[in-house]
Amino acid sequence: MRVFLAAFPLDRTRVVVVGAGEPALAKLRLFLTSPADLVWFTPEGAPPALERSRGAPEPIPRTPDAGDLAGARLVFIGLADETEAARLAALARAAGAQVNVVDRPALSDFQTPAMIDRDQVVVGIATGGTAPILARDLRSRIEAVLPAALGPLARLAGELRATVKATVPDFLARRRFWERAFRGPAADLVADGRPAEARREMLRLLNLATPEQGVVHIVGAGPGDPELLTLKALRVLQDADVIIHDRLVPEAVLERARRDARRLHVGKTRGDHSVPQDQIERMMIDEARAGHRVVRLKGGDPFVFGRGGEELAALRAAGVQAFVVPGVTAALACAASAGLPLTHRDHAQAVTLVTAQPRPGGPDADWSVLGAANHTVAVYMGAGLADRVAERLQAAGRAGSTPVAVVENGTRPDQRVLTGRLDGLCGLVRDARLTGPAMLFIGEVAALAVADAVPRREAAA
Structure with missing residues (x-):
């Protein structure tokens, strides 16, 4: 994690915005419906009244001084003059505020995330200032699936929180109660604009809240x-x-x-x-x-x-x-990731999943039935026993020229795919110096696997 999102309570919090251009106005709009003490300075001139958002504070048409910034928790500066913006940022920082200089991450203490505002519920998406358009795009996608009633639902939960804690002292039982409340009819009633009925439903659930069986x-x-x-x-x-x-x-x-x-x-x-x-x-x-x-x-x-x-x-x-x-399962995933079909009309009419490591003292796989041609054998836990796997398959009638593929760390970023022949399987595994989990695939379809020209972990280095 390279960015940490902190939640600042805004009750009785002084927020200062400096600037009158769109970057500053965008920050101003974030706080218009909040309980913050919002102050707006416009040293470059205030925008026309028609361009001001409803509920915006009266602009103060001058540059703030140290006294104006005293007690501020958050200061947003949206000025075209970078030198002046840097001076004001230093002044605000000296007053104990956290500073955001719009579109200038190097001058800022924090970046403003792309936010989804549902009153009591706020979701933020941050990229550390490196890709704000990506953050906004993600916000749009997430916002589309979040119900508008999240805020009222959270507000109702806040009103009942002390009652729930007193009624249900068991922590796990409380968690179960809230899960039922947020996922059941109570949430639907809030979404339908019936908060009184939603409260009654939550209280009904509360009377039934008991520790659940594991x-x-x-x-x-x-x-x-x-x-x-x-x-x-x-x-x-x-x-x-x-x-x-x-x-x-x-x-x-x-x-x-x-x-x-x-x-x-x-x-x-x-x-x-x-x-x-x-x-x-x-x-x-x-x-x-x-x-x-x-x-x-x-x-x-x-x-x-x-x-x-x-x-x-x-x-x-x-x-x-x-x-x-x-x-x-690994056989399906590793084969797909390597482009290796486990069955194929021309090459394999059957596939068998087998482990090379049976239970200690237990019976081994019946290798005699695995030696037929046009048959894919997917071997789990076989890398350390590649010599025995090759020996037993050849003893069962499988040709030494049968294609094989080894897939290490299948589907992961450090996946490797190695190909060869059954009579060279032991050397293929030995030379690969495998460190991760690997699947062995033996059969005609292994020739279709896409082997790495350069091992992935070496290419990444």
């Missing part, structure tokens, strides 16, 4: 690109109180969660299970029994080599309510 959502995070999260995954992620996530879930996905949600990292690597599976299951059960909404977040799809089935069984056995939200 729940667990086992969620597929997809291969790493946060835009591949499903809408349902995003919704439950943003509602979660606790997120228990794997190593393969990138920060870009976790950033889509609510910022105050607790995050518990239980990631595993080959040979290093820092948190054993039974402890993960116990953690999920304990958090749900504490009344929390838990998201068990897994890379890819939880039911494709993700041990989601084991976790679901453990939750059901403990009597914990649980739901599964599927994700885009």
